[in-house]
Amino acid sequence: MRVFITGITGPVGSFLADHLLTIPGLELHVFKRWRSDPRPIEHLIGRVTIHEGDLEDAFAVDTAVRTAAPHRVFHLAAQSYPSASWQAPVLTMRANVEGTLNLLEALRRHAPHARIHLAGTSAQYGTVHPDSVPIREDHPMRPGSPYGVSKVAMELSGLQYHDNFGMHVLVTRSFNHVGPRQGDRCSIQTFCRQMAEIEAGRQPPILHVGNLEPRRDFTHTRDVARALWLLLEHGNPGEVYNLCSGRATRIGDIVDLVVARGRVPVEVRQDPARLRPSDEPILQGDNSKLCAATGWQPTISMEEIVEEVLDYWRAQLSCR
Incomplete structure (x- = not known):
């Protein structure tokens, strides 16, 4: 084939x-x-x-x-x-x-x-x-x-x-x-890259964030x-x-996961430049049609996603 x-x-x-x-x-x-x-x-x-x-x-x-x-x-x-x-x-x-x-x-x-x-x-x-x-x-x-x-x-x-x-x-x-080999425009990528930069001494220990209340399906x-x-x-x-996963995770909870897995303490600070004029409070898909057709179910948790993406950015920075 x-x-x-x-x-x-x-x-x-x-x-x-x-x-x-x-x-x-x-x-x-x-x-x-x-x-x-x-x-x-x-x-x-x-x-x-x-x-x-x-x-x-x-x-x-x-x-x-x-x-x-x-x-x-x-x-x-x-x-x-x-x-x-x-x-x-x-x-x-x-x-x-x-x-x-x-x-x-x-x-x-x-x-x-x-x-x-x-x-x-x-x-x-x-x-x-x-x-x-x-x-x-x-x-x-x-x-x-x-x-x-x-x-x-x-x-x-x-x-x-x-x-x-x-x-x-x-x-x-x-x-x-979301996963490795991805740019840093996605919120999870942005948080993990910042944490890796902070750990490497390339950024002050401040994690810049936008609106933490929206919930998104990853x-x-x-x-x-x-x-x-x-x-x-x-x-x-x-x-x-x-x-989609069929689950929606609060952005602030993802930030908490990144901070908890970081190797140095950081301050989480909202950056007005990262705020959008409007943010949908929740975007969550219904994947029942896909699952019924294929038997598929997502298997990788948000905790695992954060750990893997954080390790990816640590490795990327160590190569520079």
């Missing part, structure tokens, strides 16, 4: 590759944007076939898909930062919508029977009233950023290819994913990787699935 992954250097891509490489008889092809940081996939060199290009380059995408001739496709590549989408809304639409269409067209030509996963986001829901939590897949979508809008368009485009061309397309709406990237494989094998084409 040949599998094709886009977004291989992103927060989920390399963990998905790690998981897939444990499956006997699987040949793995990955699509890497030519300018992406290769460090998250250094351990994959020689074990996977790497195709370089840009999703907005239809010729590069077509060539990669034709060469790989995949049976399974995981489309993870995206401009995935809501804040950046306000600064570059057109580029976000090009990457997330035009890029997806380039991929779908290439698959329609060269691998029309492949099973295809498209990665959406909980940002497609927009602001959700606490009475509607946990959020189900049938909740109305009203995205609050160009990023969220682009993912709605991506999802509808993919479902159109299922409806009109009979292609095996399914979509996940992913909530927060899933470890290794649990996400398992879920994606199970879903593409057992999920129904033309369907949408929330990919």
Whole structure:
């Protein structure tokens, strides 16, 4: 079986590759944007076939898909930062919508029977009233950023290819994913990196935080990787699935975990620059549809996530 992954250097891509490489008889092809940081996939060199290009380059995408001739496709590549989408809304639409269409067209030509996963986001829901939590897949979508809008368009485009061309397309709406090999824009990454910086003497013993009251749904990237494989094998084409832990953790409680696992005492101080104009009080997904289709359950606790991410940043700083 040949599998094709886009977004291989992103927060989920390399963990998905790690998981897939444990499956006997699987040949793995990955699509890497030519300018992406290769460090998250250094351990994959020689074990996977790497195709370089840009999703907005239809010729590069077509060539990669034709060469790989995949049976399974995981489309993870995206401009995935809501804040950046306000600064570059057109580029976000090009990457997330035009890029997806380039991929779908290439698959329609060269691998029309492949099973295809498209990665959406909980940002497609927009602001959700606490009475509607946990959020189900049938909740109305009203995205609050160009990023969220682009993912709605991506999802509808993919479902159109299922409806009109009979292609095996399914979509996940992913909530927060967290693990090593990830940048520091996620709140947990920010807290753990600061703690590692403080321990290394590179930052005063002050942990800067924003609003500590919101509750968010986090899933470890290794649990996400398992879920994606199970879903593409057992999920129904033309369907949408929330990919989430089904639990919401208060941000302040995560800070407490980081502080408790730190090697030096710190002061937790709210930084006005880290406060947003508005913060949804709770974002928590309902994963019952995914679990029913696959038998999947998340296995990695928040305590384990914090410990692993904190050790990751300690190791990163020791290499500098």
